[in-house]
Amino acid sequence: MTRVVIIGAGVGGLGAATRLVGAGCEVTVLEAAGSIGGKLNHEALGGHAFDTGPSLMTMPFTLAETLAAADTRLEDVLELLPVEPICRYLWHDGSQLETWTDDDRTAAEMERFEHGAGQEWHALLEQGRRTWDMSLPLFLSEPVGSIVDIARRSGRPIDPRDIQAHVTLSQVARRRFRDPRLQQLIERFATYAGADPARAPGTLSVIPYTETAFGAWHPRGGMHRIAEVLRDAIVAGGGEVRTNARVARVLVENGAAVGVELADGTRIAADAVISNADASHLYTDLLEAPKEAKQVAAAPQSVSGFVLMLAIRGRTPELAHHNIWFPRDYRAEFADVFDDPQPPHDPAIYVCNPAATDPSCAPEGDESWFVLVNAPRNGPVDWDAAGPRYQERILDRLDALGLDARGRAKGIIRRTPADLERLTGAPGGAIYGTASMGPRSAFLRPRNESPAVRRLYLATGSAHPGGGVPLVLLSGKIAAELVLRDCV
Ligand SMILES: Cc1cc2nc3c(=O)[nH]c(=O)nc-3n(C[C@H](O)[C@H](O)[C@H](O)COP(=O)(O)OP(=O)(O)OC[C@H]3O[C@@H](n4cnc5c(N)ncnc54)[C@H](O)[C@@H]3O)c2cc1C
Structure with a gap:
């Protein structure tokens, strides 16, 4: 054996x-x-349960196939709850938009922001489908050393344009949308790979396709x-x-x-x-x-994350499961993370409220929030020193958003990039190792x-x-x- x-x-x-x-x-x-x-991983605080890392499950077939290899049926061991909307995006001017697995519904939302944006969303998803169909068998499921390996496998040379590798994700966003809010929405997908959208390949525009086609899920x-x-x-x-x-x-x-x-x-x-x-x-x-x-x-090393887990008293009907508030200047956030590392001054704020889908994560009538902002790695920033002050800054932001996080929190757990490094052995707390840039x-x-x-x-x-x-x-x-x- x-x-x-x-x-x-x-x-x-x-x-x-x-x-x-x-x-x-x-x-x-x-x-x-x-x-x-x-x-x-996970944490608990007075009857509140928190996931400390991933909060969005996509492509569940990868888990089903893994379990099936050991004769286990996913549906026998885990109940996957669909998350709709996939995400709620919010901006400073009070506007908001939701993405759904029903792409017509998302397209209609985008059309409110910009005439023609709905059509561009459909086109982006169609390009994503083509990229996905090519990437899964040739690249994502096989050991890869170079583009030559892929060409050999596919039987023909690969044109970088087929998978949007010749442009950056920011360029994809700008070519498709004029509205800066929609550009931000697309650029954010770079952070799924820990990267800066201005340097990440446009290939990452496949991510909205995978979310739409395979859904967003939360395991009960x-x-x-x-x-x-x-x-x-x-x-x-x-x-x-x-x-x-x-x-x-x-x-x-x-x-x-x-x-x-x-x-x-x-x-x-x-x-x-x-x-x-x-x-x-x-x-x-x-x-x-x-x-x-x-x-x-x-x-280049990937982004890390600054996390607050809040045991919240009461329910917040205005929160979806996944919520993102964009900053006024998204470019400045990536400069703070990658170019001149410092705790981002005005970061996009992500609040995950799993009680919207699965109330078992908190005592009855309460919620367990997972708040995440992009952060530069530990090392260039001394996160043990910076953590407590930065926590106050993020709580200020949450309060300014009207969420009254301070008033309603029964307890808070903080996880800085330094904690992530200690707990998982990831150097600097970089979430994705090296970043996909270039x-x-x-x-x-x-x-x-x-x-x-x-x-x-x-x-x-x-x-x-x-x-x-x-x-x-x-x-x-x-x-x-x-x-x-x-x-x-
Ligand atoms: C805050 C945060 C949010 C995220 N959000 C999402 C999300 O929404 N969706 C998503 O899909 N992904 C998300 N991710 C990314 C996802 O969590 C990771 O990509 C994935 O979990 C990494 O798994 P891994 O097996 O590669 O490594 P790890 O999870 O880092 O596991 C490596 C393990 O090896 C152990 N180890 C290291 N050195 C040794 C040693 N010498 N001896 C023995 N053991 C050792 C470590 O202790 C660790 O347990 C998020 C991550 C974080 C931190």
């Missing part, structure tokens, strides 16, 4: 483990923290249930998931990974090792791989098959194909298939 050790019980590690257990491998997942899930009980159902499938299939088990290094013999050594000195032998840890941690701390470490360090960025992410050592694979949002729960599950799929190709 092929023995596989997986470093980390984030979505990528758990997803790869689920598939390998299903394929009959002997799988051990080793997690440094006291709980599973990595960035997909919270997003962290995703990690739990994966863990349950692994254990039911005979695999092991250990917490408080920090890996100190990957053991290498004759150029191949042969196991790992834990921080307490225990050694675990394996035929293959998969790292779910951030690629820079793997190549800098767990292995001697200076070339790969240098490559990861040279790439036309070739998608090909510059660390590969799923380590070039440094044989039989060492990467299943993480910091590697190909990228971050966000669905893509990380695809990363786990690719890594698992490489193990089965090479080691079984």
Whole structure:
């Protein structure tokens, strides 16, 4: 039986483990923290439950396929609640707009802002569909080293225009819409990949298509249930998931990974090792791989996040499940995050109010808010020092929006990029590892098959194909298939 050790019980590690257990491998997942899930984690405060990371679930088929590989039916273990509207967007001038899975309805909303915008929305989604149809089989589901790999797979050269890689996301937004509010709405999708829209490839305009086509979902009980159902499938299939088990290094013999050594000195032998840890941690701390470490360090790092979790007294009917308030100057926010790192002066504010869909997240009649703003990584900003003051600034903003967060909060949990770094091992608290910025960025992410050592694979949002729960599950799929190709 092929023995596989997986470093980390984030979505990528758990997803790869689920598939390998299903394929009959002997799988051990080793997690440094006291709980599973990595960035997909949860907190509790006086009867209020919070997801600490992802709050929007898209492309649920990636989870269904992962579970199916271990003979588990998604619908048997998790109830997915549809979230409509997908998101409510609000602006300083009091205007607001909602996006829906019914694209005609969203188009009608946009038409209120700009004549012809509805048609442009339909055209954007149609372009997104074409990009998606090409990207899923050729790029997102396969190990990729270069555009040549993709061309070989597709049997013809790839024209960057087919996937909008020749323009930036900001350019896509400006070509389609004149209204600055609609431009902001499109530009925001860059943050799903941790990037600056002025540098992110226009390919990211595929995201509204995926939200519209595959829906926005909330697992009853919270997003962290995703990690739990994966863990349950692994254990039911005979695999092991250990917490408080920090890996100190990957053991290498004759150029191949042969196991790992834990921080307490225990050694675990394996035929293959998969790292779910951030690629820079793997190549800098767990292995001697200076070339790969240098490559990861040279790439631009993704955005981090500043999070407040508020245990709120009473209900807020004016809040949807997902709500975004845009700042007056969106460009200034990205400059604060990427160019001259500082706590963003006037950031877009995202408030997730899961009680709108799933009241079980709070005591009856109350709500559990997850408030997120984009933030530069820890390091360039000393977030331990800046955190308390910045919390006050965000609370001021929430109060100015009329939400009376201070008056209604029974308790607040703060998570800065420094906390995220400590809790998940992500360097600087960067959510997506390196950021997708520049036309070739998608090909510059660390590969799923380590070039440094044989039989060492990467299943993480910091590697190909990228971050966000669905893509990380695809990363786990690719890594698992490489193990089965090479080691079984
Ligand atoms: C605030 C926030 C909001 C987000 N919102 C969304 C969203 O709405 N939708 C969405 O799809 N995605 C969202 N994301 C992104 C998503 O959470 C991540 O892309 C995904 O969870 C990353 O999974 P992963 O498996 O790659 O890594 P991680 O979750 O980082 O897991 C890696 C694991 O490896 C462990 N580890 C590291 N080093 C070692 C070691 N040496 N030994 C043992 N274990 C180790 C870590 O402790 C960790 O548990 C969000 C993230 C954050 C932080």
